Amino acid sequence: xxxxxxxxMGLVSATLLAMSFSAAAQHAFNNADKAVEYRQKAxxxxxxxxxxxxxxxxxxxxxDGVIFTERANDFAAxxxxxxxxxxxxxxxxxxxxxxxxxxxxxxxxxxxxxxxxQNDAKALQAxxxxxxxxxxxxxxxxxxxxxxxCHDQYKD
Amino acid sequence: xxxxxxxxMGLVSATLLAMSFSAAAQHAFNNADKAVEYRQKAxxxxxxxxxxxxxxxxxxxxxDGVIFTERANDFAAxxxxxxxxxxxxxxxxxxxxxxxxxxxxxxxxxxxxxxxxQNDAKALQAxxxxxxxxxxxxxxxxxxxxxxxCHDQYKD
Numbered sequence: 482x483x484x485x486x487x488x489x490m491g492l493v494s495a496t497l498l499a500m501s502f503s504a505a506a507q508h509a510f511n512n513a514d515k516a517v518e519y520r521q522k523a524x525x526x527x528x529x530x531x532x533x534x535x536x537x538x539x540x541x542x543x544x545d546g547v548i549f550t551e552r553a554n555d556f557a558a559x560x561x562x563x564x565x566x567x568x569x570x571x572x573x574x575x576x577x578x579x580x581x582x583x584x585x586x587x588x589x590x591x592x593x594x595x596x597x598x599q600n601d602a603k604a605l606q607a608x609x610x611x612x613x614x615x616x617x618x619x620x621x622x623x624x625x626x627x628x629x630x631c632h633d634q635y636k637d
Numbered sequence: 638x639x640x641x642x643x644x645x646m647g648l649v650s651a652t653l654l655a656m657s658f659s660a661a662a663q664h665a666f667n668n669a670d671k672a673v674e675y676r677q678k679a680x681x682x683x684x685x686x687x688x689x690x691x692x693x694x695x696x697x698x699x700x701d702g703v704i705f706t707e708r709a710n711d712f713a714a715x716x717x718x719x720x721x722x723x724x725x726x727x728x729x730x731x732x733x734x735x736x737x738x739x740x741x742x743x744x745x746x747x748x749x750x751x752x753x754x755q756n757d758a759k760a761l762q763a764x765x766x767x768x769x770x771x772x773x774x775x776x777x778x779x780x781x782x783x784x785x786x787c788h789d790q791y792k793d
Contacts, residue, residue, distance in 0.1 A: 508684070510688075518681075519685055522678035526678050
């Protein structure tokens, strides 16, 4: 058993080493700058999904229910992701962020908005799956208003 | 009804305009370079989650079941995200990517590996929720091997 466990750990170490994960590796969960990058990357890919749905809602490109649903699914999956990058120790705004200190001065409000966005994203996902374009537009607008409201309040 | 619909669209347009989404906006779903950025950002935040789980599996930091489960949940949510960035028209490798042309020469294998990673991520998420450290380690290693296998094959 002991041997198997050691062999197991050896394999883990070898695999991790090969993937450049070492004790010295920095990531969003032990480094404030990486936490800033993390949340920016997560929000950026959310925005990409939202933008193409917006193109369809506005009629700038033809509405495609299959594509819209895929993007709504990914937007919903991503909507829970960025927020940990704001709560890591030291991840307050620095030179490489548009996040305003007001976020940390109004943390409960910020968390509430983040949770509301996740609910909005789930509602948009459900509307996309159901396929009624009027409902999809309403759900999209609700999410858009929440994005904008939070940016107005907390983004430089 | 007509008025309401127009008002609705007016609000959508105003909201989108305020958020800098316009017909000219480029995103991962209409621009090859943005698609490359998209997949890189998605894989980067996946790696961040995987790295902190790796720190715990290796014992470089103390195992914390709550944090591990949160990271496993986010890793699972993210595991479906990057792949669309490889399939957008024109998103083949250029100057700003380590993705090898072999991906597109072996597309079915690449897709199969991407799907396997999503299964691995779900298994890791389930193991984390169940809480048995031996099972967690096994599930983590299975995912790590798949990450590494795909990188060896398809990443410069």
